[in-house]
Amino acid sequence: QVQLQESGPGLVKPSETLSLTCTVSGDSISTYYWSWIRQPPGKGLEWIGYIYYSGNTNCNPSLKSRVTMSVDTSKKQFSLKLTSVTAADTAVYYCARAGPGGGTINWFDPWGQGTLVTVSS
Amino acid sequence: QSALTQPRSVSGSPGQSVTISCTGTSSDVGGYNYVSWYQKHPGKAPKLMIYNVSKRPSGVPDRFSGSKSGNTASLTISGLQAEDEADYYCCSYAGSYTWVFGGGTELTVL
Numbered sequence: 001q002v003q004l005q006e007s008g009p010g011l012v013k014p015s016e017t018l019s020l021t022c023t024v025s026g027d028s029i030s031t032y033y034w035s036w037i038r039q040p041p042g043k044g045l046e047w048i049g050y051i052y053y054s055g056n057t058n059c060n061p062s063l064k065s066r067v068t069m070s071v072d073t074s075k076k077q078f079s080l081k082l083t084s085v086t087a088a089d090t091a092v093y094y095c096a097r098a099g100p101g102g103g104t105i106n107w108f109d110p111w112g113q114g115t116l117v118t119v120s121s
Numbered sequence: 122q123s124a125l126t127q128p129r130s131v132s133g134s135p136g137q138s139v140t141i142s143c144t145g146t147s148s149d150v151g152g153y154n155y156v157s158w159y160q161k162h163p164g165k166a167p168k169l170m171i172y173n174v175s176k177r178p179s180g181v182p183d184r185f186s187g188s189k190s191g192n193t194a195s196l197t198i199s200g201l202q203a204e205d206e207a208d209y210y211c212c213s214y215a216g217s218y219t220w221v222f223g224g225g226t227e228l229t230v231l
Binding site for chain 1: 220
């Protein structure tokens with residue numbers, strides 16, 4: 001079955017760029033949309049954005065100016081970059097498949113295990 | 122785009138039913154039938170429990186059901202079991218190809 005795995009640094013300094021990659025296994029990256037979602041400590045989930053294999057993206061208006069997403073279909077990976085990070089960006093970052101496909105997103109499933117990124121000097 | 126409003130916590134005894142509400146606006150919950158619910162155990166990845174307001178993915182017990190009235194969606198868990206103790210999050214399409222989550226509800230099985 002499809003599995004997703006996030007990877008990237010667990011510690012990022014303030015004002016620097018957070019970079020994460022999600023590797024997809026067990027499914028074609030070209031069928032679905034793929035999304036990033038985060039959860040700050042003790043808080044709820046926040047949708048960050050999605051990317052399609054074609055490179056089409058959209059993201060949360062509150063993060064739009066700082067977010068860049070990309071996809072590498074040959075490696076079955078998609079990536080997130082978040083610039084000018086602050087302590088408020090400390091969170092567990094999840095990648096998730098966004099389905100059901102065919103140009104629509106009705107759900108996020110499955111999710112990766114998540115990776116904690118701490119912003120601190 | 123504001124987070125959807127969920128109660129911080131709910132509780133119930135084994136065998137009972139509980140309902141978790143998720144209140145948004147006419148721009149998200151009330152405007153579309155794209156509400157989904159996720160179960161999250163500590164240290165685990167969220168799991169899809171309900172999508173399109175009331176549809177259950179394969180493998181999710183029929184004890185879990187979803188509904189919507191106006192700007193409020195609800196998740197009902199009947200026949201509560203110990204393993205249902207978890208955090209639950211709602212999510213809704215919010216227009217312009219964006220999505221918004223709720224703040225989460227902690228379910229305690231007494």
